Amino acid sequence: MPYAHIRKKIPRNLDRRVKLTDDERELINNLYKSGMAIRAIARIYLKVSRRLIQFIVDENRAERAKIISKQWRKENGNTRERIGNKAWAKVIREHRQYKQSIKEKLL
Numbered sequence: 001m002p003y004a005h006i007r008k009k010i011p012r013n014l015d016r017r018v019k020l021t022d023d024e025r026e027l028i029n030n031l032y033k034s035g036m037a038i039r040a041i042a043r044i045y046l047k048v049s050r051r052l053i054q055f056i057v058d059e060n061r062a063e064r065a066k067i068i069s070k071q072w073r074k075e076n077g078n079t080r081e082r083i084g085n086k087a088w089a090k091v092i093r094e095h096r097q098y099k100q101s102i103k104e105k106l107l
Contacts, residue, residue: 014102019048025056032057 012018020028024045031041038057042050055062080088 008099008103010099010102011106014105016098019052020045020056028053028056 028041028045031044032038038050038053042048042053045053055065076082083091
C-alpha cells in the first residue's frame with residue numbers, strides 16, 4: 001500500500017483546518033456567557049468567521065448545519081463533481097503529501 005498514512009488521524013496541532021485552540025474556544029464561550037455579542041467576539045478573532053463563532057457558542061447550530069450541508073451535497077453533487085476530476089486529483093495529491101510529511105515529522 002503506497003499511502004500507509006491515509007487511515008491515520010492527523011494530530012490536532014498539525015491539522016491545517018483547525019483555526020482556534022481549545023483554550024480560545026473556551027474563552028469565546030465565556031465571553032458569550034458574560035453577555036458579549038457574537039459580532040463583538042468575531043471582531044476580536046479576525047482569523048475566523050462570525051459563523052464559526054456561532055457554531056462554537058451553539059453546538060446544536062453546528063449539528064443542524066452539518067445535516068443541511070449533507071442534504072445539499074446529496075442534491076447538488078460532491079466537491080469532486082463540482083470542480084472536475086483533474087482539479088480534484090490535484091487537491092487529493094497535495095493532501096496526501098501533507099499527511100505524508102506529518103507522518104515523517106512524527107517518526
